[in-house]
Amino acid sequence: MSIHYKISKPIVRSLLAYLDLCGHDSKAVCQSLDINHLDIMNGDGLLPSDVYTTLLKAGANITNDPAFGLHLGISAEPERWGVLGYIMTCCHTLNEAIHCQHRYQDLVGSMGSLTVSPRRDTLRMLWDTDFTPLATQAEEAITGWVAFGRWVTDTNLSPSHIYFSHPAPQNTQPYQQFFNCPVEFDAEFNALEINASLLGTPLKKPDKTMKGRLILHAEERLEDIDEPQTFLKVIKRYIKETLPKKTPELTDAAAIMELTPRTLQRRLKNKGMHFSAVIEETRNELAFQYLADTKNTMADITFLLGFSEQSAFSRAFKRRTGKSPGEYRKTTFE
The missing domain is CATH 1.10.10.60 (Homeodomain-like)
Structure with a gap:
């Protein structure tokens, strides 16, 4: 059976916004790749994943940035994940936000899934795929988690370990500088580990009422998704x-x-x-x-x-x- 992976429009829009920020006309980039820019900019539905991977490859090429996935991930804000991002923002603690991410992750697509594994003193967050992802994909996903975690807690919290399955780039300094922890390349998986003591970190704008409303909306949305x-x-x-x-x-x-x-x-x-x-x-x-x-x-x-x-x-x-x-x-x- 052929699997057709999906990606949410807000995630693709965040990529286009980053290209604009870097001084490249995202609309022109889409036109050059025969991608419907207007469709991406409207609604919060799902798109074929190859739209995103094509734009990722183009973005890394036109910016001439070997760490394009890392820098794209660093720019992450709640809007990138649509309803899921807003749900996590309304949580009271980092642990609560992680559990919501795990529960409602299908709202942002099916290219990869979060698997949460408690360990002795840490929590491992594994980005799991049924295919070999681009280095930019893995870096954007893992980096985005860390960047969002810092933004939503208003702290500079750091993981205890980062794992990437792709080979190390020539210059690993930007990775060490951002993550502020050991970064392992050529690993068996793509993941981060966070010290368990950080899970209780409070978020800066908890809102129980809004979270409840958003969750009811998210549950309805999940029922409409055709998952691979x-x-x-x-x-x-x-x-x-x-x-x-x-x-x-x-x-x-x-x-x-x-x-x-x-x-x-x-x-x-x-x-x-x-x-x-x-x-x-x-x-x-x-x-x-x-x-x-x-x-x-x-x-x-x-x-x-x-x-x-x-x-x-x-x-x-x-x-x-x-x-x-x-x-x-x-x-x-x-």
Whole structure:
């Protein structure tokens, strides 16, 4: 099956705005590439991803900037991510914003997905793709996360480690200077790690009421998106359908994907993941979704997520978010 990746118009517009800022007429650039500039500038829908990759390549070429992805990422502001950006801006803490990014990331496209993995003293944010991304794509994504994090907290917070899967450029100084932490190239994945102590950093403009309204809008938008059946999404769909009935098994997931269990395990390992972690992540995503619908009782959600007792669901949710399910629903939607 051929997968058609998408990218949101606000992200493409932010690229065009950056080209204008660099002194290049973005409308003329689009015309030279036979790209519909007017369509990009109107609405907040999704575009074919090759529009973005074509413009990224052109941007790096016409600016003659080897670190074009880095510098594009540094310019990130909430508008780049549309509704998602505004939701994150309204959160109370950095941790809350990260969880919202994870939940509503499909609003900005399907080229890559955020996978959040808690570790002993850090949180790893992995930018996961089912294809080999351009260096500019990976750099823009990871750098944009850091730039936005600094903007929304009004601090100069830095990650503890950066990973890029592409080879190191000739000059790595701009990367070290911006990230202010070890930057590893030729890594097995594209990711950042942030010290867990920073997750409670307050955001500068929290707005519970506006966040609740935006989340309701985001939930409606998600229902209208035709998502590609990427590797992890197929697994997560199986887990979602299985949780109310029994504990999801790697062997069953492998059979659905027409893979051997060993092959599926290897593919997950290559992404720095384990099947049990995917189950936990899927449960967390679904918990946010089910809690947003106030018609769902806590007993309903406990059953849908495959927990044997409501207390087990509450402990798991609080471990991930710092709040009980009831507290989260009350502070977000009531």
